[in-house]
Amino acid sequence: MFEILPIIGHAVMITIFVFTMMLLVDYINVLTKGKMQKAVKGGRMRQYFVASFLGSTPGCLGAFMNVSFYVHGLISFGAIVGGMIATSGDEAFVMLALFPRDALFLFGLLFALGIVGARLADKAASLLGIVSCSECKLQKVHMHKECHCFEPAILKKFPRLSISRYITLIFLFAVTVLIGLGTIGPQVWNWQRIILFSLLILVTFIVSTVPDHYLKEHIWNHIIKKHLWQVFLWTFFALLFIEVGFQYWNLEGFVAGNIGWILLISALVGLIPESGPHMVFVMMYASGLVPFSVLLTSSIVQDGHGMLPLLSYTVKDSILIKIFNLAFALVVGLSLFMLGL
Numbered sequence: 001m002f003e004i005l006p007i008i009g010h011a012v013m014i015t016i017f018v019f020t021m022m023l024l025v026d027y028i029n030v031l032t033k034g035k036m037q038k039a040v041k042g043g044r045m046r047q048y049f050v051a052s053f054l055g056s057t058p059g060c061l062g063a064f065m066n067v068s069f070y071v072h073g074l075i076s077f078g079a080i081v082g083g084m085i086a087t088s089g090d091e092a093f094v095m096l097a098l099f100p101r102d103a104l105f106l107f108g109l110l111f112a113l114g115i116v117g118a119r120l121a122d123k124a125a126s127l128l129g130i131v132s133c134s135e136c137k138l139q140k141v142h143m144h145k146e147c148h149c150f151e152p153a154i155l156k157k158f159p160r161l162s163i164s165r166y167i168t169l170i171f172l173f174a175v176t177v178l179i180g181l182g183t184i185g186p187q188v189w190n191w192q193r194i195i196l197f198s199l200l201i202l203v204t205f206i207v208s209t210v211p212d213h214y215l216k217e218h219i220w221n222h223i224i225k226k227h228l229w230q231v232f233l234w235t236f237f238a239l240l241f242i243e244v245g246f247q248y249w250n251l252e253g254f255v256a257g258n259i260g261w262i263l264l265i266s267a268l269v270g271l272i273p274e275s276g277p278h279m280v281f282v283m284m285y286a287s288g289l290v291p292f293s294v295l296l297t298s299s300i301v302q303d304g305h306g307m308l309p310l311l312s313y314t315v316k317d318s319i320l321i322k323i324f325n326l327a328f329a330l331v332v333g334l335s336l337f338m339l340g341l
Contacts, residue, residue: 004240007236007239007240007243008236009184010235010239011232011235011236011239012184012232013097013184013185013196014094014097014098014231014235015228015231015232015235016175016184016196016200017093017096017097017196017199018090018093018094018097018227018228018231019203019223019224019228020196020199020200020202020203021058021059021093021096021199022059022090022093022223022227022228023203023206023207023219023223024199024202024203024206026059026218026219026222026223027206027210030214030218044076044078044079044119044122047074047075047076047078047079047118048078048079048082048114048115048118048119049115050075050079051066051069051075051079051080051082051083051086051114051118052082052083052085052086052110052111052112052114052115052118053086053111054066054083054086055082055083055084055085055086055087055110055111055114055303055306056086056087056088056107056108056110056111056114057092058088058090058092058093058096058107059089059090059092059093059304060087060089060090060303060304060306062083062087062306063083063084063087063089063303063304063306063307064306066079066080066083066084066306067080067306067307067310070310071310071314076118076122076125077121077122077125077130077317077320077321078117078118078119078120078121078122078123078125079118079122080310080317080321081117081118081121081321081324081325082114082115082116082117082118082119082121083114083118083306084303084306084307084321084325085110085113085114085117085118085300085325085328085329086107086110086111086113086114087110087302087303087304087306088106088107088110088278088299088302088303088304089278089302089303089304089306090227090230090231090304091278091279091282091299091302091304092107093231094231094235094279094282095282098282098283098286099285099286102285102292106292106295106296106299109296110296110299110300113300113328113332117324117325117328120328121324124324130320162212162215164215164216164220165207165208165212165215168207168215168219168220169204169207169208172200172203172204172207173204175200176197176200176201176204179193179196179197179200180197207219234277234279235279235283239283241280241283259290259291259294259337260337262290262294263293263294263297263333263334263337264330266278266281266290266294266295266297266298266301266333267297267298267300267301267326267329267330267333268301268326269281269298269301269302270297270298270299270300270301270302270325270326270329271301271302271322271326272302273303273306273307273311273318277302278298278299278302278304281294281295281298282295291336291337291340291341292336292341293333293334293336293337293341294333294337296329296332296333296336297329297330297332297333298329300325300328300329300332300333301322301325301326301329303325307321307322
């Protein structure tokens with residue numbers, strides 16, 4: 001009989017790490033607002049580089065920016081395809097927590113493959129007569145005209161701070177203390193404990209100095225309500241699935257004997273426009289059950305929530321992007337699998 005508490009604890013640790021990373025990525029994104037839109041204007045190759053770079057950054061923000069560029073006619077069909085190839089969704093944060101070295105290599109490889117895929121997609125689009133968006137009106141996406149993320153004067157309002165700010169700060173303080181004492185996470189001061197402890201201190205400072213708008217819209221309404229609970233549940237059930245597989249079923253033997261089907265299934269699961277299903281293959285890779293080719297195949301096809309804004313605007317383009325990414329992923333993944341990777 002396996003213990004459920006260690007699984008919950010592991011899922012909580014991963015979720016905390018994901019929360020800190022999501023907040024930092026969002027914070028940097030707001031700090032650099034407007035810069036990427038200027039950078040993307042130019043020739044096709046520049047579009048490929050920018051779109052793939054945005055896609056390879058952890059989370060869905062880069063994918064959302066690519067969709068915005070695409071529907072406003074700033075990037076080509078190939079560029080949006082390349083951006084989605086490079087996108088790993090919220091699972092990127094989990095991969096950084098579980099196997100950071102392999103994760104960084106994967107992100108770099110997805111960036112390069114995104115550029116290659118973008119060029120091939122534009123060639124295919126030209127042959128098949130696929131027309132990119134020229135100047136379209138996207139569904140309403142959160143854009144605050146005066147959105148900023150640093151307002152140290154907020155501290156002068158102490159103790160008259162909002163309830164949400166107090167809740168967030170108390171939670172961060174408690175988690176930081178528990179990690180510092182070794183109650184949660186690693187029992188020794190290894191690199192994981194040091195990095196997470198440092199990130200929590202930085203995030204506490206950020207939460208203390210962001211304006212109420214940023215705290216409500218970006219941290220609570222977006223990161224916590226839309227992403228965090230999903231990350232925890234998918235992580236927990238993926239860990240539970242693998243633990244049950246080890247205890248009551250020869251999961252390792254089944255995967256080893258059907259690895260070709262597992263690779264195909266990972267690609268098909270990637271078609272789901274949602275962060276979460278891919279988590280099973282992330283956990284399987286972290287447990288040594290599947291080779292890198294399976295993880296890469298799933299990562300190429302899946303794009304987290306990145307496709308949802310485009311799907312709500314144009315189903316046709318979304319389907320075409322997914323079809324191309326599926327074909328591209330199977331070619332690349334099967335090639336690496338044949339090489340024993």
